[in-house]
Amino acid sequence: MSAPQTARTEAQRERILAAAQRCFIRHGFHAAGMAGIAEAAGMSPGLIYRYFDSKNAIILAIIERQLLERRAGIDSLPAQPDWEQRIRELFLGWQRGEDTWMNAALFLETSAQATRDPAVASALAAADADIREHFLAWMRAQAQAQAASVDEADLRARALALQSFIEGLAIRAVREPLLEDVRVAAAMRQLLPSLLHFPAPTSKP
Amino acid sequence: MSAPQTARTEAQRERILAAAQRCFIRHGFHAAGMAGIAEAAGMSPGLIYRYFDSKNAIILAIIERQLLERRAGIDSLPAQPDWEQRIRELFLGWQRGEDTWMNAALFLETSAQATRDPAVASALAAADADIREHFLAWMRAQAQAQAASVDEADLRARALALQSFIEGLAIRAVREPLLEDVRVAAAMRQLLPSLLHFPAPTSKP
Amino acid sequence: MSAPQTARTEAQRERILAAAQRCFIRHGFHAAGMAGIAEAAGMSPGLIYRYFDSKNAIILAIIERQLLERRAGIDSLPAQPDWEQRIRELFLGWQRGEDTWMNAALFLETSAQATRDPAVASALAAADADIREHFLAWMRAQAQAQAASVDEADLRARALALQSFIEGLAIRAVREPLLEDVRVAAAMRQLLPSLLHFPAPTSKP
Amino acid sequence: MSAPQTARTEAQRERILAAAQRCFIRHGFHAAGMAGIAEAAGMSPGLIYRYFDSKNAIILAIIERQLLERRAGIDSLPAQPDWEQRIRELFLGWQRGEDTWMNAALFLETSAQATRDPAVASALAAADADIREHFLAWMRAQAQAQAASVDEADLRARALALQSFIEGLAIRAVREPLLEDVRVAAAMRQLLPSLLHFPAPTSKP
DNA sequence: AATGAATGAGCCTTCATTCAT
DNA sequence: TATGAATGAAGGCTCATTCAT
Secondary structure, X not given: OOOOOOHHHHHHHHHHHHHHHHHHHHHHHHHOXXXXXXXXXXXXXXXXXXXXXXXXXXXXXXXXXXXXXXXXHHHOXXXXXXXXXXXXXXXXXXXXXXXXXXXHHHHHHHHHHHOOOHHHHHHHHHHHHHHHXXXXXXXXXXXXXXXXXXXXXXXXHHHHHHXXXXXXHHHHHHHOOOOOHHHHHHHHHHHHHHHHOOOOOOOOO | OOOOOOHHHHHHHHHHHHHHHHHHHXXXXXXXXXXXHHHHHOOOXXXXXXXXXXHHHHHHHHHHHHHHHHHHXXXXXXXXXXXXXXXXXXHHHHHOOOOOOOOHHHHHHHHHHHOOOHHHHHHHHHHHXXXXXXXXXXXXXXXXXXXXXXXXXXXXXXXXXXXXXXXXXXXXXXXXXXXXXXXXXXHHHHHHHHHHOOOOOOOOO | OOOOOOHHHHHHHHHHHHHHHHHHHHHHHHHOOXXXXXXHHOOOHHHHHHHOOOHHHHHHHHHHHHHHHHHHHHHOOOXXXXXXXXXXXXXXXXHOOOOOOOOXXXXXXXXXXXXXXXXXXXXXXXXXXXXXXXXXXXXXXXXXXXXOOOOHHHHHHHHHHHHHHHHHHHHXXXXXXXXXXXXXXXXXXXXXXXXXXXXXXXXXX | OOOOOOHHHHHHHHHHHHHHHHHHHHHHHHHOOHHHHHHHHOOOHHHHHHHOOOHHHHHHHHHHHHHHHHHHHHHOOOXXXXXXXXXXXXXXXXXXXXXXXXXXXXXXXXXHHHOOOHHHHHHHHXXXXXXXXXXXXXXXXXXXXXXXXXXXXXXXXXXXXXXHHHHHHHHHXXXXXXXXXXXXXXXXXXXXXXXXXXXXXXXXX
């Protein structure tokens, strides 16, 4: 980065990131050009380079940004939501390309990018580890709400399973835009009970 | 396609597809150049165009190829495999970038491409629908092996859930190359029992 | 066109067109490469595309440009020129490849291009129709200067005949670079009198 | 040339030239590819190179071929044709792209090529000189048929004038495909009388 | 004599990045 | 700080020509 950290600077960076994210979602990393991003951000292409070293740096920054949003999204999860309804809405948003706390296309785009760019790879690994910790905290709260015994290893397994399932749905949303959400709901009903219900504390000595 | 369907022609196409697949996995669709693919295939760039109309046509062909491989992979699933071991190996292969019946990077790459190229999108949608039918057939066989009642809607829900979970693992493999497979195994143990165990036929008249 | 219509923009376009015209005359549309044109214009290849959408667009623009020049050339024809001398000079200019209001090589190049590119074809048809109107106006003035009766159909026939003859000379200039201009002059003396002399108004009632 | 001059050889060359001419007329020198020519000739691309050294050599050969055809066309001119009708038909044929003794598009194409390729240029110059001699002979016959005095210089001037006019019409045919032939006829009536009518021998002492 | 697969140089065009203003 | 004109290195693709069979 080449600009001092004034408030103005931060606002400009934010403008660029928001514009870039929109462009990346619509066209993908490669097809989105700096010119288009600049226009979407309402500034000149040259100016972007005052706030970011390269197009790649923007991608990295967006990944970080996504991390914050996802973390906030998880932290705001209520204790006992109507899970089925919630995930259905999320899935529908993905299919429509909406920019919720996790945009499906952007998620795949960044994931694919990780296989090539080591910087992206490590950024993603760090972000995902962070996310899972927050997710874990939420699950722990769930377990405690059920007055269940909290086995850390068990919690982690459930968290990973649930995360994989939801991310798998992101792929489905992209690859099968016509998949009906009732079928997703049916699939969830197969999985969620066993993942979100914790056994009562046994009287194991 | 512009060449007659001789055996030679088919061999050349295959050589090109294999080379392209390697390049796409390593660098992604965009970053992989025709020159690189040609070199990897041991031929000149111009020759490729005798067998494929464009770089894009190669991508489409690879998607079809993947479909066949995935279908074969599913059809060859044994009736009662050691599921835990099987998925662990699959996951490890993905992390290593191995080219099993589904390469994780290529899977993400094609998925991401679908958000931009309508031709890719419809090819993927068709392929995935096809795959799920085969997957469904396998699950039906599982249920029958357990002498369970076979409710089609229930089967479809289980199939979609299992597919989403496994594809979610593909993302994990790419984004967390250091994720230990024992944790994946633990996650599976949370899910598989409820997905692969079918209730005994109730004595409903 | 992709750039605003500032004076600078227009100057750049002009620079490109002039360079392209030189290259096209020397090498033909196909053999003239964008790299050569860029070099001749003193700029980088990429910059040309800020001012023209494609190589083809440059050709179209040159045709329009030629139209303006030809029109100006005709409009500036004096009422009673020394025709013989004038056409001799024109012909000599063509043989030398000079860029008068009509360069012979470019004229043939554009004409040949019309047989392939429909856009060029219609541009040329429109330009030629426009040109003939101006030419016609000039002939009408000639007739009136001779106090002759003005029959429109007759005027048009003379204009077409004269135009064909002159354009035929352009071909001769290209195909017979050693043809002596005195022979051209002799040929003209066979034609011009009957074309440029209008009969006195008959006392037809 | 690389093949012995057997009858077979000559037949093959002719097949190639005929095919090439058709392709060149339809697409122009550049756009017509060797593959297309080979297909039109019913042979493989490689075989063409047994009979011609290069694509350029084919162009040269076609020019020579055209020379022969044009010469034959002129030599077969009847002594007192219905000139108006004859040229109208010629013009219509050009507009339709028909391959008479002079195809308009091919004529322009070769002419344009002459400005770049010296070999083409000299071939054309030689051909045109040859043609004019034949044309001259025909005019001389015309004059004698009218029992007119035959002034060589005068004949040459008339021949050049007529040639330029007709070739100018070839350009018109290409550039104005919608030009009505009645207007061409009217233009001819302005020119031909003065060119084809020879004064009776004056009793110059 | 004949094939058509193979070559590879070169073309038009794009776009991340720089720089004069 | 901001502009947007300018750069130049690739990239996908074509096609005349060659060569093994």
